[in-house]
Amino acid sequence: xxxxxxxxxxxxxxxxxxxxxxxxxxxxxxxxxxxxxxxxxxxxxxxxxxxxxxxxxxxxxxxxxxxxxxxxxxxxxxxxxxxxxxxxxxxxxxxxxxxxxxxxxxxxxxxxxxxxxxxxxxxxxxxxxxxxxxxxxxxxxxxxxxxxxxxxxxxxxxxxxxxxxxxxxxxxxxxxxxxxxxxxxxxxxxxxxxxxxxxxxxxxxxxxxxxxxxxxxxxxxxxxxxxxxxxxxxxxxxxxxxxxxxxxxxxxxxxxxxxxxxxxxxxxxxxxxxxxxxxxxxxxxxxxxxxxxxxxxxxxxxxxxxxxxxxxxxxxxxxxxxxxxxxxxxxxxxxxxxxxxxxxxxxxxxxxxxxxxxxxxxxxxxxxxxxxxxxxxxxxxxxxxxxxxxxxxxxxxxxxxxxxxxxxxxxxxxxxxxxxxxxxxxxxxxxxxxxxxxxxxxxxxxxxxxxxxxxxxxxxxxxxxxxxxxxxxxxxxxxxxxxxxxxxxxxxxxxxxxxxxxxxxxxxxxxxxxxxxxxxxxxxxxxxxxxxxxxxxxxxxxxxxxxxxxxxxxxxxxxxxxxxxxxxxxxxxxxxxxxxxxxxxxxxxxxxxxxxxxxxxxxxxxxxxxxxxxxxxxxxxxxxxxxxxxxxxxxxxxxxxxxxxxxxxxxxxxxxxxxxxxxxxxxxxxxxxxxxxxxxxxxxxxxxxxxxxxxxxxxxxxxxxxxxxxxxxxxxxxxxxxxxxxxxxxxxxxxxxxxxxxxxxxxxxxxxxxxxxxxxxxxxxxxxxxx
Numbered sequence: 001x002x003x004x005x006x007x008x009x010x011x012x013x014x015x016x017x018x019x020x021x022x023x024x025x026x027x028x029x030x031x032x033x034x035x036x037x038x039x040x041x042x043x044x045x046x047x048x049x050x051x052x053x054x055x056x057x058x059x060x061x062x063x064x065x066x067x068x069x070x071x072x073x074x075x076x077x078x079x080x081x082x083x084x085x086x087x088x089x090x091x092x093x094x095x096x097x098x099x100x101x102x103x104x105x106x107x108x109x110x111x112x113x114x115x116x117x118x119x120x121x122x123x124x125x126x127x128x129x130x131x132x133x134x135x136x137x138x139x140x141x142x143x144x145x146x147x148x149x150x151x152x153x154x155x156x157x158x159x160x161x162x163x164x165x166x167x168x169x170x171x172x173x174x175x176x177x178x179x180x181x182x183x184x185x186x187x188x189x190x191x192x193x194x195x196x197x198x199x200x201x202x203x204x205x206x207x208x209x210x211x212x213x214x215x216x217x218x219x220x221x222x223x224x225x226x227x228x229x230x231x232x233x234x235x236x237x238x239x240x241x242x243x244x245x246x247x248x249x250x251x252x253x254x255x256x257x258x259x260x261x262x263x264x265x266x267x268x269x270x271x272x273x274x275x276x277x278x279x280x281x282x283x284x285x286x287x288x289x290x291x292x293x294x295x296x297x298x299x300x301x302x303x304x305x306x307x308x309x310x311x312x313x314x315x316x317x318x319x320x321x322x323x324x325x326x327x328x329x330x331x332x333x334x335x336x337x338x339x340x341x342x343x344x345x346x347x348x349x350x351x352x353x354x355x356x357x358x359x360x361x362x363x364x365x366x367x368x369x370x371x372x373x374x375x376x377x378x379x380x381x382x383x384x385x386x387x388x389x390x391x392x393x394x395x396x397x398x399x400x401x402x403x404x405x406x407x408x409x410x411x412x413x414x415x416x417x418x419x420x421x422x423x424x425x426x427x428x429x430x431x432x433x434x435x436x437x438x439x440x441x442x443x444x445x446x447x448x449x450x451x452x453x454x455x456x457x458x459x460x461x462x463x464x465x466x467x468x469x470x471x472x473x474x475x476x477x478x479x480x481x482x483x484x485x486x487x488x489x490x491x492x493x494x495x496x497x498x499x500x501x502x503x504x505x506x507x508x509x510x511x512x513x514x515x516x517x518x519x520x521x522x523x524x525x526x527x528x529x530x531x532x533x534x535x536x537x538x539x540x541x542x543x544x545x546x547x548x549x550x551x552x553x554x555x556x557x558x559x560x561x562x563x564x565x566x567x568x569x570x571x572x573x574x575x576x577x578x579x580x581x582x583x584x585x586x587x588x589x590x591x592x593x594x595x596x597x598x599x600x601x602x603x604x605x606x607x608x609x610x611x612x613x614x615x616x617x618x619x620x621x622x623x624x625x626x627x628x629x630x631x632x633x634x635x636x637x638x639x640x641x642x643x644x645x646x647x648x649x650x651x652x653x654x655x656x657x658x659x660x661x662x663x664x665x666x667x668x669x670x671x672x673x674x675x676x677x678x679x680x681x682x683x684x685x686x687x688x689x690x691x692x693x694x695x696x697x698x699x700x701x702x703x704x705x706x707x708x709x710x711x712x713x714x715x716x717x718x719x720x721x722x723x724x725x726x727x728x729x730x731x732x733x734x735x736x737x738x739x740x741x742x743x744x745x746x747x748x749x750x751x752x753x754x755x756x757x758x759x760x761x762x763x764x765x766x767x768x769x770x771x
Contacts, residue, residue: 007553009196009474009483012037017488035200037191042642051450053463054493056086062459067442074457077765091508097416104384105415108136111422116196117472122421124375129502135382146738147329157580166354167566169205169364175350178313183320184225185358188632193361198481223692236694240613241296246335248292252307260344270589274604317353327610327743329732335605347571362478373531387737395437403734406596425453425706426637430729451763453706463495480557601733610743622745628723631701650686652758654704654721681725683718707760720760
């Protein structure tokens with residue numbers, strides 16, 4: 001058995017690999033990681049399970065008839081082919097589509113969670129390949145926080161407070177008296193971090209804050225969104241009503257003279273435009289605690305009491321990323337900033353606001369003030385793009401206009417999808433709509449290790465390696481912790497790295513040397529490490545030479561010694577350190593956004609009823625609000641086929657949590673299999689009955705591998721529990737066009753009859769190889 005020198009960095013932790021006889025036996029978390037994630041235990045078995053794709057595969061009808069067979073996509077058999085044939089098929093098809101339809105007709109799909117390595121990063125690989133080949137239609141923003149990515153530069157001048165530059169935990173512990181968490185601080189989310197986790201520290205830091213005297217308030221329909229050890233006050237707000245609650249708090253501050261007028265005058269602009277709306281002068285409806293209570297379900301005195309506590313305490317306002325994944329998701333972000341401005345504590349230790357605390361392990365860390373190197377992607381010579389969540393709309397409506405961030409664009413006519421890294425049948429809403437849209441392009445090419453829904457719905461499937469079957473450089477960037485990701489085992493079957501596959505295709509297309517830059521895998525790993533050493537040295541930090549590092553396995557730089565609050569410099573000198581907004585201040589009212597004339601996102605924060613919420617007319621037909629939050633047992637849909645995720649299933653289905661009152665009203669008992677449904681689709685799930693979810697709310701984690709029942713109609717029943725057959729596929733607003741998975745109403749009933757078998761972990765039918 002060998003374990004001494006092989007380290008591996010994943011998005012949910014760092015491990016030492018135990019191998020025996022060339023097989024990965026186990027992964028041991030770092031001895032210094034006090035709170036390791038359980039997800040790693042899924043990896044050894046999943047690497048060689050029956051879902052691995054061991055050689056190139058082509059959909060059988062595509063092999064015979066080409067794009068004319070695309071109606072069979074997702075319902076066809078596959079035929080194995082040699083790598084030579086597969087590379088030729090892919091190269092010829094890319095060349096044809098580029099020649100006949102232009103580069104914008106190629107859609108380069110990817111998502112950043114595929115690998116934590118700096119070189120074998122799927123998104124970087126496919127973008128480099130397509131950009132150097134002449135360009136493609138791209139996606140912008142992320143599913144995690146698309147609304148914030150577009151809104152915050154208008155309001156704050158940057159994305160600070162979203163995915164970095166938060167007030168660090170070191171300035172929360174001992175300074176924050178009241179931590180008000182809209183959407184909670186779910187530790188299951190903090191077990192991961194894009195780019196990798198060396199040490200899980202959020203639990204320890206939260207407990208240190210509690211020990212230092214911080215009081216926590218969990219504002220969420222789910223009690224488990226905050227660790228019980230924090231002894232938090234739970235305010236079970238109705239889903240999607242946080243903006244109304246914040247306005248009720250803000251109205252109380254003004255009505256009782258508790259807002260900081262001096263801060264508003266010096267550091268913000270537009271409060272005078274927002275105040276008449278807040279006080280009801282513009283529409284006749286004061287946004288007071290009584291008004292907010294009717295919307296949120298919280299008692300009005302609870303709202304007033306919280307406002308007073310926030311005003312008299314050093315208060316941190318935290319907003320979970322999940323809140324903006326809802327209809328009008330820009331509004332709770334903007335209103336949280338406005339509320340923090342009214343308290344006047346922005347830039348002070350332990351005060352102000354932040355988005356994503358508890359959403360990722362790195363949020364609240366203090367990274368060094370420089371960026372780490374990554375594989376160069378180049379510039380896209382084609383300006384065609386879509387917002388990240390608008391994939392189905394793009395495929396269904398070529399040539400149709402769409403609005404985004406103040407401009408009007410046109411959906412391209414996509415003829416070829418090339419996708420690696422990420423799973424759109426997990427990320428995208430309204431999967432049944434996506435399934436119809438997915439049959440529109442002429443060709444779909446994917447790289448995948450496993451037969452998930454993306455692979456099953458492709459024409460050409462190229463088997464790619466996992467992180468454990470190649471060499472890479474890992475950098476847990478929020479921790480300045482570098483890992484030598486040495487190959488632990490040989491690739492399964494004929495699997496090849498994305499880089500090797502793309503280099504071969506680029507070679508056939510005439511730009512192989514440009515793509516590789518003359519470097520093989522280890523050449524790139526050495527190059528990226530050399531750049532890391534240079535950037536560290538420029539900041540008076542020392543990294544060992546490559547050979548020493550590769551032998552050691554990992555090295556961690558010392559943490560920064562100076563900690564600063566979010567917008568501390570701006571608070572200290574607003575004229576000398578202005579924000580990059582038109583006014584140089586925080587924009588409670590944005591002239592720029594107002595000029596876009598978007599009714600669904602006007603010039604200051606407003607309460608706009610979501611398309612589906614517990615106060616909407618649809619409640620009569622679908623009286624339960626679905627929360628499809630992140631899972632505990634996997635990252636998104638990754639390793640749903642692994643032991644940890646599968647052990648959490650009930651009757652092989654994803655578990656759904658429901659309040660006892662709602663269960664009793666439907667004759668549902670724990671362990672039942674139920675059907676969740678609305679007008680968009682239906683899925684099966686296994687029941688957990690718990691008081692940790694509010695009445696009227698059900699919780700079904702995202703990420704169960706898509707599993708449409710072939711025996712059902714054009715809106716097939718998902719047999720496994722993928723909630724995105726239920727979610728609504730429209731944008732947050734015309735401003736950001738972000739996803740709105742958390743604005744979804746459903747009904748639940750006990751499933752009657754014989755349960756259909758789960759097919760999510762069954763490969764498609766494989767035909768015999770052809771001579």
